[in-house]
Amino acid sequence: MIASVKRILVIASHTFTQLVRMKVFGFLAVFALILIGINFFELPTGNSPASAAEEELRMLKSSAMGAMSLFAIIFAIAATGLLLPRDVEDRTLYTILCKPVPRLDYLAGKYLGVLWTVLLALLLMDILLVIALQLRTAEILGERMAIAEHLKWTPEEVGAEKDAVLSQGATWSVQAGIFAIFLKSMVIAGVALLISTFSTSTLFTIIMGFLVYFIGHFAGEARDFWLSQQLETSVLAKYGSHLISVVFPDFRLYNVIDGAIAGNVISGSIMWQLVGISGIYAAVYLILSWFAFAKKEF
């Protein structure tokens, strides 16, 4: 068991090195540019000055977290879809599986390596976002306090304004939202891993991965439809909704990310539920991948 964990960590750290040396972190430079760009250009909101200030912070979070989400999802699908077929193509897989390495350890190591890379990239982007948010929040707060002083607001009004601005800043809910992005990419990477165990091309894995990702956003609706359907429902709709709700992960669960952008408070219990569900999804996809990979011949 200990030997197995060690092997998984060896493969994971190697996968991480491999991805880092593929210069995937180049995306961070693009992300930094996005943040700098948003700070330089004032986006028209058409709202009152008070709500415009909050809107500006929301826009900053929305753009940054949107970019983070985009990076994490693309990376999770592409990297997972790329690594396994490449090992087969280059025959490096032969030299690994000819060592005393169980196939589950190999798969788990590759999966973990991709997740480490996504986590580290998100962490670095998170640090950049927090710095940008802190600076912008302080700036906006200063402007709003100057206005409050000029208009001679009551202490209660000043306090409410302060809370309103700070609630759009670098809160724990933003951190929860970013963690939810990681959990979402963990699930989609699991899907890509499963597809890559039976697919013969990287392109097919990536296309299928994105397809599952988009369908997964309707999995919740499909399940609701399944549960609430009437007898007169067509056969196609009936079995289609069954299939989607059983096979595809329900990405509607990760709408907490939008809540975090909007400045809503995300409770710990919601996050624990999300961690649990994501963990179950990841474990199921890893086990299914193992079943497919264990019988694979090279």
Next chain:
Amino acid sequence: MALAVEINQLSKEFATPFRRKKILAVKGVSLSIAEGEIYGLIGPNGSGKSTTMKALLGLLAPSEGTCQIFGKDSVKVDSRNDVGYVPENPYFYKHLTGEETLRFYGKLCGLSGRKLKERISELLSLVSLEHARKQKVGTYSKGMLQRIGLAQALIHEPRLLILDEPTAGVDPVGSREIRDLILSLKEVGKTVFLCSHLLEQVQEICDRVGIIFNGVLKREGTLDELITMKERLELVATGSPDAQRKLLELAEEMEGIELVSSGAPKTSLESLFIQMSQEEK
């Protein structure tokens, strides 16, 4: 002597696309390799050599029959504790250096710390790649890739080495170095199972040879058993031209003997090339 490899009635079937037809790549192959022996499996392309090796390594599941490595079923992971494998035209992670490559494979086999460090240095020295230890594997030549392949196969000190076309694409000098390396491994007691279509090389290094055609092991035995032409006698004599002529005349006159050919013995092209390249150095 204990058996390193035991293949018993191995058959392997592959389904064609859409599973309309099945191709029998290996048909009832049985062979065994004793510990410390160098065994060569020869045959043309597509004869079933690599399929046999892959079945032995657990990369393919036999359709019928069994493969055992030191008595352990090759389908089981623990049978791989005693095997090192170098595939045909091996590729390794291009982003790793020679040293990092060996470290990665060593760690996969449970090695760590000082022991791993020492083993890496020892192997880089064995395969003459000390100068390239910090060089990215992506920049290695074919010969260097084969040698780092051998080093990774030996990292966990396996008792059995399986080599698929170990000198494919390597120039004669590099090929000779790999050959010498294989012979030195035999000297330290390693068992080697190799497949190649370079017959001269197989002849030079193998104790026993199996000849496979269309998935069927046609002949098997020691080199002497296979290549000795018992109905012919070859004499290599040295002496004056007169003495040589007399010997020929004697042979021609002898009853029951038909002189098939005579002349000065020839060296092989490979030996000549090696000799010339050494002189150039």
